Amino acid sequence: MQLHPGHKVGLTGANGAGKSSIFAMLRGEVHPEKGDLEMPAGWVVAHVAQETPALAMPAIEFVLDGDAELREIEAGLVAAEANHQGELIAELHQRLTDIGGYSAKARAAELLNGLGFNQAALQQAVSTFSGGWRVRLNLARALMCRSDLLLLDEPTNHLDLDAVIWLESWLQSYRGTLLLISHDRDFLDAIVNHIAHIEQQTLTLYRGGYSDFERQRAEKLALQQAMFEKQQRKVAHLHSYIDRFRVQATKARQAQSRIKALERMEMISAAHVDSQFSFEFRAPVAAPDPLLVLDGMSVGYNHAALIGNIELAIRPGERIGLLGKNGAGKTTLIKLLAHELEPLSGKRVEGKDLNIGYFAQHQLEQLRPDESPLQHMMKLDPLTREQEHLNYLGGFDFKGDMARSPCANFSGGEKSRLALALLIWTRPNLLLLDEPTNHLDLEMRHALTLALQDFEGGVILVSHDRALLRATCDQFILVADGKATQFDGDLEDYSQWLNAQRLKEKQASQIVAADKPNKNDRAQNKAERQARIAERRPLLKELEQIERNMAHWQVDKKVCDERLNDGELYTTSDKTALQQLLKTQAELANRLEAAEERWLELHERLEAMPALD
DSSP, X not given: OOOOTTOEEEEEESTTSSHHHHHHHXXXXXXXXXXXXXXXXXXXXXXXXXXXXXXXXXXXXXXXTTOHHHHHHHHHHHHHHHTTOHHHHHHHHHHHHHTTGGGHHHHHHHHHHHTTOOGGGGGSBGGGSOHHHHHHHHHHHHHHSOOSEEEEESTTTTOOHHXXXXXXXXXXXXXXXXXXXXXXXXXXXXXXXXXEEEETTEEEEEEXXXXXHHHHHHHHHTTSHHHHHHHHHHHHHHHHHHHHHTTOGGGHHHHHHHHHHHXXXXXXXXXXXXXXXXXXXXXXXXXXXXXXXXXXXXXXETTEEEXXXXXXXXXXXXXXXXEOOTTSSHHHHHHHHTTSSOOSEEEEEEOTTOOEEXXXXXXXXXXXXXXXXXXXXXXXXXXXXXXXXXXXXXXXXXXXXXXXXXXXXXXXXXXXXXHHHHHHHTOOSXXXXXXXXXXXXXXXXXXXXXXXXXXXXXXXXXXXXXXXXHHHOSEEEEEETTEEEEEOSOHHHHHHHHHHHHHHHHXXXXXXXXXXXXXXXXXXXXXXXXXXXXHHHHHHHXXXXXXXXXXXXXXXXXHHHHHHTOTHHHHSSOOHHHHHHHHHHHHHHHHHHHHHHHHHHHHXXXXXXXXXX
C-alpha cells in the first residue's frame, strides 16, 4: 500500500484484524517481520496517548505541550534573554512568528472548547479530570501538534454528538496525512477519501469514503445468491419500519430522513450479509400505553435543578433521540427515566407492567469477571435450557469456547455485547440507551440498528453515532438551557443549531474580552512589543554600521577623485600610481553602491514591520 501526503484514510477491519498493530508499527513500537516500511525521515507523527499522568499543570498548558517545537522555542527564548543574546532573541521570535506561536494559546483554547471544556476548565489541573475527560485532553494535545501524519484510534468513543461534529469539521481542514480507525460510518464518510480494509490478513486500499467501500465490497458479496436473499430480508425490516410512520404528517421531515437512510442502507447492506452478528429483540410481555409519563418534573443535584418542567409521555413504538450539548443534562434525564435519580418535583406515572431496559457504560462494571457469558445467562434465566442460551449468545458472536470463558479478559466491545445480550433477554418494553455503541464495531452497530428498527416497545436513545440516530429515531428532544423540549428538525438541522450556538458564544466572549482586558492580554501585548523591538534591533544596528562605513568610503573616494584630477599622473612614464588609484576608486564605488542598496532594503523591512505602540 502506498499513501501520499494529504491522504485521509479510514483503516477498517474486524476486531483483532491488526488495525492497532499497524498504528504501533507506524509509531515505531513494533517492527515489520518481513517487507519494508518507508516514511519521510523528517515527518512529525502525532497520536493520542493511552495514559494521562495525574499532573498539577493546567489543562491548557498540557495541551500546549503537544507542540514540541513551540515549547523548544519558548525554552530557548528564556535562556537567550537570561544571557542577553540579542540576535538569537530576534531569530527565535521570528521562528515563533513563523509557526504561529503568538496565537498558540488561543488555538489550544479553541481545541479544548470544541471538545467540550468550558472556559473555567482551561486552568484546571489535569489531575482533577476523570478518565473520559483525560482522554479528551490527550486528543486535544495530539491535535495541537503540527504533525505530518496524524494517527487516530477511535477518537469519538468518549465524545458526545456536538464534540463529534466539531472534530469532524476540524479533521476536514487538517492539512497533513490522516490515518483514522473508527466504527462511525457517518464520521468516516465526512472525512476520509480512502479506505484501507483488512480482511483475511490482507490490506486493500479502496478509493472513496466508507459508503463507497461498502458498495464495492457489496458487489462482490452479492454474487453469492443465498447471502443476497438474506440481505433482502433485512432490507424488508427497514421497509416495515418506514411504513409505520411515513403517513404521519407530524413526522414528515423525520420520515424523509428515514427514507433517505433506507435508500442508502439498501445499497450497502449486502456488505453485511456475512456478519457474525444476528439477533432480534424478543417481543415484550406487555405493552401499556402510555409506557411512562413525566408531568412537570424537575431533576438535578444538591437540590439545584439542571432540567425543569419536564413534560414527556412515552408510548409503545416511539423512538426518541436526545440531543444537546455536553453537560446540558441528557444522561441526567435518562437516569431520571430509569429511576436512578429521584426528581426534585413533579409527578411520575408508570404504565402497568412497565419493564425498563437500561444500558449505560456503568452496566459493564456490573458484569462478574470470573463468570462466562453462559453463566451470566443461566443466572439471569435458570429455567431456560443451556443449549438455547448458547444459541442466543451465538448471535452476539459468543461461540464455542468463548461462551464458556470468564469475561475478565474480554475487550470493551465484547463486554458491551454481553451487556446488550443480557438486557435484550429481559424482554423490556421501554429501552433507555445511553451511548450503546461505544466499543462496538461496524458490524455489531449494523446488527443493533436492524434489531432496534424491529423492536415493538419504546426507545430513548443518546448516541454520538449519527447513522444509528438517523436510521432509528423518528423524533428528537433537545436538552438545552435547563429545558427538555421537542426539536422540530433532523440531525442536519441540529448541526446548524450547534454552529449558531458556537457563534453566539464566540461573539459573547469577544465582547467580554473587549470590555475587560485581563492580565494575560496585557502580558501578551507586552511580550509581542518586546518581540517587535528585538526583531528591529539587529536591523537598526546594521543600519548604523552601514552609515558609518559609507561616511568613511565617501571621504576616501573624494580624496581618490581629487588625485585623479591631477594631470601629471597621466604624463609620467610610470603608470603604477594611476592604475592603483583607478582600482581603489572602482572598489570604493562598488562598496558604496552595494551599501546603498542594503541601506534601502533595511529601511523597507523596517517600514513593513508593525509600528511600536
